[in-house]
Amino acid sequence: MRSAADRIRVAVGMVLSVMIFGTLGYWAFGFTLLDAMYQTITTITTVGFRELEEFGTAEKWFTMVLIIVGVSTVLYSFTLVVQAVVEGQLKDFVGRRRMDRQIKNMSGHSIVCGWGRVGAAVAHDLEASGERVVVVDADPERVRDVPYPTVLGDATSDNVLRDAGIERAKSLIAALDGDAANLFVTLSGRDLAPSLFIVARARSDESVSKLEHAGADRVVNPQELGAARMASFVASPNVAEFVDVVMHERSLEFRMQEFDIDRDSPIAGKTLRQANLREASGALVLALRDADGRFTTNPNGDSRIEHHHVVIAVGTHEDLARMAKLVAPA
Structure with a gap:
């Protein structure tokens, strides 16, 4: 099926073809080029003010053919244009309504x-x-x-x-x-x-x-982040590339993920040693963040995990999935 743009192009091409056909025909009967074009347009648009030259039998037959072909072509072309416009507007309207319903059904986005x-x-x-x-x-x-x-x-x-x-x-x-x-x-x-x-x-x-x-x-500030990233590629290229791969490219086996600790989490109030996250999940805890936004990096076994803490860990997809189950409220 042709697109709306293709149909409009076809419609314009058909009208131009009829205009060229009529203009050349009247020009062959002795009309000037301007008069031939004028006579063609007034004929196919059914305006028909007057005939610029005296019509003989051949001119009359040609004009009748031009009226039938030209008017039919113009009407058909007009229909194509209207159809393309209406379908485009209808498609946009239906698409927008569908998208609005989709957004209304979304949450947590x-x-x-x-x-x-x-x-x-x-x-x-x-x-x-x-x-x-x-x-x-x-x-x-x-x-x-x-x-x-x-x-x-x-x-x-x-x-x-x-x-x-x-x-x-x-x-x-x-x-x-x-x-x-x-x-x-x-x-x-x-x-x-x-x-x-x-x-x-x-x-x-x-x-x-x-x-x-x-x-x-x-x-x-994207400019500052971009500058810091460029500097890190010079100062510590392997570290910078590793972080990029882990955080963005997802082509590495390991991922970093954060876990919010709820009050009802089974590990809330326990130390890392008591929670046994490393052995039970396989993921490594890199840092803890408290409710005030302070980080405890490379926490030891005596570091206590309180509710509202955020645990930042690294591991495989399976390791992190196991950790998510361990920290989830019972």
Whole structure:
């Protein structure tokens, strides 16, 4: 089946062909080129103001053929164009309704505001980590080919964020181009969903504290991160590449993962030695993070795991799956 664009091209080609046929025919009967074109257009459009020259038998037969062929072609072409436009609008409408229903049924997803280079990279990494993503952007051309559920609109609008399911979302990523826009998104997100985890993009250092005060849990400056990453490839290339592979490429057997320790977790209140995580799961605990955000790196066996701690571990997929069962509430 032809696409809408193909059908429109066919329609335009058919009309042009009839116009060329009529113009050449009248020109052969002695009309000037302009008069031949004028006579053709007035004939096939059924306007028919008047005949510019005296018509003989041959001209009359040619005009009758042109009327039948031309009017039929113009009407058919007009039908193709209308069909293509209506089908395109209907397809967009049906697709949007289906996507809206899909978003309404989502919960625990991540909302990425801004489909630029940063937003696209964030969305792809989130998907690779098993997260569900909804993208918000105001540019219809940019969101046309987004491979995730999308909301077309200004991300600084509360209604647009509601359409993205912010009340049911797990996290919000403000990745718009301007710091002011990301500040508004952060303020709106924190107001609409107080417990939402918000990550905001900052272009300038002075915007970092403002975004934090607005409610961002984390503020990231991609330029600074890029510079630090480039420096690490010079200073410690193997370490940097190993971290990249573990965290992003997923081509290595080992993974890093974090586990939130709930109050009802069977290991809450135990030391690492008592929890026996290494022997029972095979995963290695790299660090503990307390409720105040402080890290205990390379914890020993006497390090106590409290509820609201975050355990950061490394291991194979199977090791981490076993650890998830060990720390889950009974």
